[in-house]
Amino acid sequence: MRIHKRLRRIGVALAATAVLAGVAACGSDTDSDTTAETTVAAEGQFPVTVSGKFGEVTVEAEPTRALPLSPQDADILLSLGVTPIALPVDAQNLAATNGTGVWPWEAEALGGDVPPLLDMDAGATVIAEKIAALQPDIIVSTGFWGLEENTYGQLSEQFPVVHFDVRANGEPWQDSTRKVAAALGIPEKAEEVIEQAEVDLAAATEQYPALEGATYNAIIGDTGGQLSVLASDDRGIGQFLSSLGLELSEYATTLPVDADGRGVLSYEQISQLDADLLVVVSPTGDLGYLTKFEAWNRLPAVERGAVVSLARNTGIPNAVGFPSSLSLKWATDEVAPMLADAAAKSE
Known part of the structure; x- marks a missing residue:
């Protein structure tokens, strides 16, 4: 009993x-x-x-x-x-x-x-x-x-x-x-x-030098009326991106955050998100929830094509958002080439 x-x-x-x-x-x-x-x-x-x-x-x-x-x-x-x-x-x-x-x-x-x-x-x-x-x-x-x-x-x-x-x-x-x-x-x-794992990440930074020092912003999702944006690079997807040499934009670190540490951004502030490259977590790779806003389409990074979409149905957001040495090796092989291509468009 x-x-x-x-x-x-x-x-x-x-x-x-x-x-x-x-x-x-x-x-x-x-x-x-x-x-x-x-x-x-x-x-x-x-x-x-x-x-x-x-x-x-x-x-x-x-x-x-x-x-x-x-x-x-x-x-x-x-x-x-x-x-x-x-x-x-x-x-x-x-x-x-x-x-x-x-x-x-x-x-x-x-x-x-x-x-x-x-x-x-x-x-x-x-x-x-x-x-x-x-x-x-x-x-x-x-x-x-x-x-x-x-x-x-x-x-x-x-x-x-x-x-x-x-x-x-x-x-x-x-x-x-x-x-x-x-x-x-x-x-x-x-x-x-x-x-x-750290050796593998270091090798990736050497293989893709365009990533070193490039600034980025990362949109994590739409919460209905506002966007969730990466506001710190001390864990999860931010830790992964910074380990490859990327630098989170200073603007992102000034955003108010929710209880889980996600930056909160109204759609009226989309124009503030520009950086050398933009990373977007999306359900299936479709960025329709952003491209319907003209402010997004006018961002210089978007006009250059310096946008990397990480589709949830591929597992990539989970690999980098909930990282382990196991998932990071796989994610690095999948994501680093896309990031390097986007970063190169800012040169």
């Missing part, structure tokens, strides 16, 4: 949260003083204690059944050589992957051995039951927007829940990778994959 009571309590907690699958804009965090220290044991030694917004997490013994609660967390596990016991999916993820739930960069890492899917849109009770039935010995939730304090409290009664220090997808991917690797008892593996 005790397990059923816990499942009901977890179900109620999950019902009160939302699974957010869009690309997070990269705003600055104002509550970074909540970050705690992570105690990293030597390779393979336990117990290990890692920090988290809702409390420190202690892993008593080496985990063998890791369950991620977001695709980004699945990517981090795969990058560390750990196959998740299930892959979390939602409607957006399934639509963008033709129903497989597996991103291209994940498919390469998994080979032909795809774990079962955990439908995060299935309903609170179903999700709670499936989590318990999977019998994880560790849950990884650095990028799951639905993890709130009450949900964490219920899950952590049964499983160690490795999670974010500030908010989901709120820390650089390197920090999240280090935290997860520490909890798994393989801290040295984190440094290995981080170093390789």
Whole structure:
């Protein structure tokens, strides 16, 4: 009876949260003083204690059944050589992957051995039951927007829940990778994959010198009456673009931001968005929601053709908006040539 009571309590907690699958804009965090220290044991030694917004997490013994609660967390596990016991999916993820739930960069890492899917849109009770039935010995939730304090409290009664220090997808991917690797008892593996990813990014900047110092603005979406615009380059898509040598426009950093750090821009201010190149996240690559405004069409960057559209149904916005060393390598190969072509048009 005790397990059923816990499942009901977890179900109620999950019902009160939302699974957010869009690309997070990269705003600055104002509550970074909540970050705690992570105690990293030597390779393979336990117990290990890692920090988290809702409390420190202690892993008593080496985990063998890791369950991620977001695709980004699945990517981090795969990058560390750990196959998740299930892959979390939602409607957006399934639509963008033709129903497989597996991103291209994940498919390469998994080979032909795809774990079962955990439908995060299935309903609170179903999700709670499936989590318990999977019998994880560790849950990884650095990028799951639905993890709130009450949900964490219920899950952590049964499983160690490795999670974010500030908010989901709120820390650089390197920090999240280090935290997860520490909890798994393989801290040295984190440094290995981080170093390789940074080598790959450095190689791309050398291959595409036109990116160095070029300014950009990034439109993340239309929220109905206003635009969401990248306002900081400290995480997600902004961190990716800056790692290639691009510089976010000074104007973007002056915009007011919403609760998730996305810059808020009215349509009347579109004319302020000019830069050497413009990056636009769109549902399918179609920029109709912008081209209907004459102010957009008159932007010098638009007139030069210095616009890069990242279609959600290709997976690219997810690869760069919720980055891992795994997704960044794939994204760099896909996006860097397009960015370099756009940057060259500003010369």
